[in-house]
Amino acid sequence: MRTVVFLLLIITSPASFASMLVLGDSLSAGYGIEQDRGWVNLMRERLKNSGYTLEVVNASVSGETTSGGLSRLPGLLETHQPSLVLIELGANDGLRGTPLEIVRANLQQLVELSQSAGAKVLMIGNRLPPNYGPQYTQAFFGLFEEVAQQKQTALVPFLLDGVASDWDLMQDDGYHPRAEAQPKILDTVWSNLEPLLAP
Template sequence: MLGLMVLFGSAARAESPVILVLGDSLSAGYGIPVEKGWVSLLQRRLVERGFPYRVVNASISGDTTSGGLSRLPAALELHRPAIVVLELGANDGLRGQPPMAMSRNLSQMIERSQQAGARVLLAEMRIPPNYGPLYAQKFQATFGELAQHYAIPLIPFLLDGVAGNPALIQDDGLHPRAEAQPQILDNVWAVLEPTLKS
């Protein structure tokens, strides 16, 4: 099952290269109008700055790297993306999954995306310190290690400038508010834009 695929842009732009965002609630826009989420804002920025890409949001709230791995082949086949943005792992951490298992899943997603001809960007995730410093450190390090191993761009902590700011986080203490989405987009854009230009 592909889950909810949100496509931006008109049918006339169907030939445009695709940026596939495979993520969880942080990219699905949990708790906010979908048009205010960073993925929707990304499509607008691409248009404003003259990049002829079409964004497909294949993010599902609550998804894990295991879920993403199971959904990825069909998404690659359907959309044939030029770029894949992987934003998964937070739910693995919140569930206390072993970082090695998360790493294996992300590795397979990177490899399958590359085999399909896509360039891959990996978003770094972090977890709250109450999970223990050793686990939190191993969890965070996984993303940098994978980016280095596969020589792919790493988006430093997706929620940089957002996490820890109560004004930007919903009452559940986890999910960003609509007001936080432009900052998240800026975090992604700093790494995505050079990829678009290369």
């Protein structure tokens, strides 16, 4: 009796993700600049040019808080079923002086919901202006690393690293980066994102 063996070779693209969800605030929504020049859109273009075929869903909303993101995330996960979630929230909580235990709990739930849906998570941290006092600002900055370590997620420590300190790259309000800063922001995110894209 002759046995015939078929060998099936499946050639895939570099990406193993169907979609990526960006859940952020005005820093990811492209506040004050043309939408196509924001770092999320630049990331979409870089992914395409690098051979990744995943869809990028930018669900960022200006003024969004961790509580607001938490209320929207279940529906976004159900609709888009992302394999990777970028969480860039917390800055507006900090600017409003939200108690840190609330911010921490919300960030933890955002990560848990994403992971429970089968997605990898990239936590994106931020800093507050120094006028909020060293005790609060330092503890706030430390929240992101704390949650990332606890939940074993990848981490971008500071989204505006090298940008927030350069006034030529910031808009007049001092909070939002100009279009010229967006490629630098993307580079900051990309160095932590790229390892997650490996098949």
